[in-house]
Amino acid sequence: xxxxxxxxxxxxxxxxxxxxxxxxxxxxxxxxxxxxxxxxxxxxxxxxxxxxxxxxxxxxxxxxxxxxxxxxxxxxxxxxxxxxxxxxxxxxxxxxxxxxxxxxxxxxxxxxxxxxxxxxxxxxxxxxxxxxxxxxxxxxxxxxxxxxxxxxxxxxxxxxxxxxxxxxxxxxxxxxxxxxxxxxxxxxxxxxxxxxx
DNA sequence: GTAGGGATACACT
DNA sequence: GTGTATCCCTACT
Numbered sequence: 001x002x003x004x005x006x007x008x009x010x011x012x013x014x015x016x017x018x019x020x021x022x023x024x025x026x027x028x029x030x031x032x033x034x035x036x037x038x039x040x041x042x043x044x045x046x047x048x049x050x051x052x053x054x055x056x057x058x059x060x061x062x063x064x065x066x067x068x069x070x071x072x073x074x075x076x077x078x079x080x081x082x083x084x085x086x087x088x089x090x091x092x093x094x095x096x097x098x099x100x101x102x103x104x105x106x107x108x109x110x111x112x113x114x115x116x117x118x119x120x121x122x123x124x125x126x127x128x129x130x131x132x133x134x135x136x137x138x139x140x141x142x143x144x145x146x147x148x149x150x151x152x153x154x155x156x157x158x159x160x161x162x163x164x165x166x167x168x169x170x171x172x173x174x175x176x177x178x179x180x181x182x183x184x185x186x187x188x189x190x191x192x193x194x195x196x197x
Numbered sequence: 198g199t200a201g202g203g204a205t206a207c208a209c210t
Numbered sequence: 211g212t213g214t215a216t217c218c219c220t221a222c223t
Binding site: 045047054055056078080081082083084086088099101103129130131132171172173174175 | 216218220
């Protein structure tokens with residue numbers, strides 16, 4: 001399969017909310033020994049730094065959140081609720097924390113492999129949530145820090161078809177700063193996570 | 198509606 | 211070093 005061009009550093013080196021909105025429609029590509037999987041980003045959430053109580057970076061850098069303060073265009077992967085990994089994309093300049101959580105993908109390649117990893121058949125069940133998409137793409141804590149901008153990387157973000165209409169809502173699954181409209185999704189997509197808006 | 202699961206951060210000793 | 215509250219969730223009932 002022919003792959004689109006990789007997003008450059010300048011794409012990530014901007015305010016997090018801007019990057020979050022523009023990540024919609026871009027494509028995430030993953031290559032492993034098992035094969036290729038890819039999906040189009042249809043739902044994201046922005047997490048800021050010191051100003052954002054819902055962010056892992058809120059209390060400054062820790063061993064886990066350190067990467068959010070560093071080089072942009074890398075993956076921040078964390079382990080959650082005992083069984084799932086979630087993938088974020090680091091934004092902003094070095095020293096300023098920011099990341100965009102990838103919440104849902106529209107599968108575009110490697111359907112069989114995604115189904116095998118997920119143990120689910122329906123396309124809507126493969127990547128419709130942050131834990132689900134990490135599982136479908138084979139993303140684990142070992143991918144924490146992976147550079148998404150390098151051709152030789154097995155995890156990359158590339159160009160894609162931009163959405164017709166973008167929806168905005170508060171973030172889900174958080175207990176602090178629940179009023180901020182930091183969730184962006186492709187309106188009408190059957191592949192977004194099934195949470196109330 | 199809720200069980201499950203493990204890493205993380207921080208308050209303590 | 212130990213205790214414990216929390217968590218950017220999923221799958222099942």
